[in-house]
Amino acid sequence: MKSNIKGKTALVTGASSGIGFETAILLRQLGMNVYGAARRLERMADLEKQGINILPMDLTDSKSIKNCVDEILSKEGSIDILINNAGYGSYGAIENVPAEEAKRQFDVNVFGLAELSKMVIPSMRKNHFGKIVNISSMAGRFTAPFGGWYHATKYAVEALSDAMRLEVKPFGIDVILIEPGMIQTDWGFIATDNLRKQSENTEYKDNAINAATYLEKHYKSGKMTPPLKIAEVIVKAVLAKHPKQRYAKGYMAKPYILIKKVLPDPLMDLAMRTVLKIK
Numbered sequence: 001m002k003s004n005i006k007g008k009t010a011l012v013t014g015a016s017s018g019i020g021f022e023t024a025i026l027l028r029q030l031g032m033n034v035y036g037a038a039r040r041l042e043r044m045a046d047l048e049k050q051g052i053n054i055l056p057m058d059l060t061d062s063k064s065i066k067n068c069v070d071e072i073l074s075k076e077g078s079i080d081i082l083i084n085n086a087g088y089g090s091y092g093a094i095e096n097v098p099a100e101e102a103k104r105q106f107d108v109n110v111f112g113l114a115e116l117s118k119m120v121i122p123s124m125r126k127n128h129f130g131k132i133v134n135i136s137s138m139a140g141r142f143t144a145p146f147g148g149w150y151h152a153t154k155y156a157v158e159a160l161s162d163a164m165r166l167e168v169k170p171f172g173i174d175v176i177l178i179e180p181g182m183i184q185t186d187w188g189f190i191a192t193d194n195l196r197k198q199s200e201n202t203e204y205k206d207n208a209i210n211a212a213t214y215l216e217k218h219y220k221s222g223k224m225t226p227p228l229k230i231a232e233v234i235v236k237a238v239l240a241k242h243p244k245q246r247y248a249k250g251y252m253a254k255p256y257i258l259i260k261k262v263l264p265d266p267l268m269d270l271a272m273r274t275v276l277k278i279k
Helices: 018-029 041-049 062-076 099-127 148-171 187-199 205-219 227-239 253-262 265-276
Strands: 009-013 033-038 053-056 081-084 130-135 173-180 246-249
Touching: 009 018, 009 062, 018 033, 018 041, 018 081, 018 227, 033 041, 033 062, 041 053, 053 062, 062 099, 081 099, 099 130, 099 148, 099 173, 130 148, 130 227, 148 173, 173 227, 173 253, 187 205, 205 265, 227 246, 246 253, 253 265
Parallel strands: 009 033, 009 081, 033 053, 081 130, 130 173, 173 246
Antiparallel strands: none
């Protein structure tokens, strides 16, 4: 199976840290021509030392996306594997999150992902081969209070991926969703800090603090899944001749997704309020 992708070209977004960083390294170890993209080149210096090409890319800037894709295509002729990993979340009550912040989450997590995919698909279609791996989240399968805008972006990624998978399958292109759970990064602490800041001097303050405390407890528990474990799942999906549509992996991913499936909405709401101590 390794020989099938050896020498092929992969583009990994959000490669400066975490899942993207680990994925770029694993793909390179399999003999692929790997390009790592992120806003800040200096944070990818360690990737460059390992033979990975690094390029700047800002998913909120169409010109930046096009420049990155054009440079790779001019050198390699095609992009065979696309890992849409870049993304971020900003927590707060729907009422409190500024409109520009909500839009930015969609620009990065949804519209940037879609625009990059659109630019890459033609070369995949020409070769009748391609793998587009979209990093969603368990947050794309259930919704928690104070994360509404972030959850909305991940629900959108799920829907876009389902549609895209059906559309491009006749051209030999696979679209795969990865749904990580809680990962061992600073993401959780950044999200809870934002939640507290967004909720200061608002009617949501007490409940927001309770939710932030719950999240911090989990992120400090030592049970979080290392990014490498998710990277290994991504590589497994890339190597699979017939990949699954979805791979849920990581701390609490499968339990939360299962609970959402089996519990009716009133009981799910009650469970959320109880766990997060929402009054």
